[in-house]
Amino acid sequence: MMHTEFTVVEGDFSNAGKASSEIKKMLKQLDINPQKIKKMVVAVYEAEVNAIAHAYGGTIDVDIDQSKICVVIKDVGPGIPDIEKAMQKGFSTASAKVREMGFGAGMGLPNIKNNVDELDIKTEIGVGTEVRMVVNF
Numbered sequence: 001m002m003h004t005e006f007t008v009v010e011g012d013f014s015n016a017g018k019a020s021s022e023i024k025k026m027l028k029q030l031d032i033n034p035q036k037i038k039k040m041v042v043a044v045y046e047a048e049v050n051a052i053a054h055a056y057g058g059t060i061d062v063d064i065d066q067s068k069i070c071v072v073i074k075d076v077g078p079g080i081p082d083i084e085k086a087m088q089k090g091f092s093t094a095s096a097k098v099r100e101m102g103f104g105a106g107m108g109l110p111n112i113k114n115n116v117d118e119l120d121i122k123t124e125i126g127v128g129t130e131v132r133m134v135v136n137f
Contacts, residue, residue, distance in 0.1 A: 001063060001064065001065045002026065002062075002063070002064040002065075003061070003062065003063050003064075004022070004026070004061075005059060005060065005062070006018070006019040006022070006062075007057070007058075007059060008051040008052060008055075008057050008058045008059065008060060008073070008075065009052070009057050010052065010055060010056045010057045011052060011053075012052055013049075013052060013053075013101055016045070016048055016049050016052050017045050017048065018048075019044060019048050019060045019062075020041045020042075020045040020048060023040065023041060023044055023062060023069075023071070024037055024041045026062075026064065027064070027069065030064065032069075032137055033137065036135055036136075036137055039116065039135050040071065040115070040116070040133070040135040042111060042112075042115045043071070043111070043112045043133050044060070044071055044073075044133070046107070046108040046109070046112050047060075047071075047073045047112055047131050047133065048060065048073070049108060050073075050075075050108045050109075051073055051075040051077075053094055053095075053098045053103055053104060054075075054078065054093065054094070055075035055076060055077025055128060056076045057075065057076060058073060058074050058076060058077075058128070059073070059074050060072070060073050061073075067136060068117075068134050068135060068136045068137060069134070069135050069137075070132065070133070070134045071132075071133045071134075072130060072131070072133075073130070073131045073133075074128065074129075075128045076127070076128045077128050077129065078125065078126065079123045079124050079125040079126060079127055079128060079129055080123040081125060083121055083123065086109050087109050087110060087113065088106070088110070089106060090105070090106040090107070092104045092105060092106035094106075109121075112131070112133060115135075116133040116134060117135055117136045118132070118133065118134035119131070119133055120132040
């Protein structure tokens with residue numbers, strides 16, 4: 001099993017996508033199906049941007065074995081008041097500043113859900129959110 005970890009910094013949009021790019025390289029080296037790589041990269045990118053835009057930073061833990069990749073993104077932040085609402089396409093709580101940068105269209109969680117085989121979201125108001133995503137190979 002391979003394990004790696006990334007740090008997410010609040011508001012650091014210039015590095016948004018860094019973890020998903022590194023994960024893409026790792027999966028390519030392992031000769032994983034390109035469609036599976038694309039799905040996980042999209043999901044990780046969306047979750048990474050959410051942590052940058054909505055939280056005060058966090059971590060991304062990546063575990064890869066022969067059958068799957070599991071990515072867990074934990075942030076310290078406001079939490080998600082209504083996960084069901086947040087899963088709706090177009091629903092966003094992003095600030096005007098975040099929207100001006102081209103983020104915050106309300107597609108993050110729906111895009112994650114559409115690209116992974118397993119999705120588990122745990123959230124606590126005023127504490128943070130943990131998003132666990134799995135793509136099977």
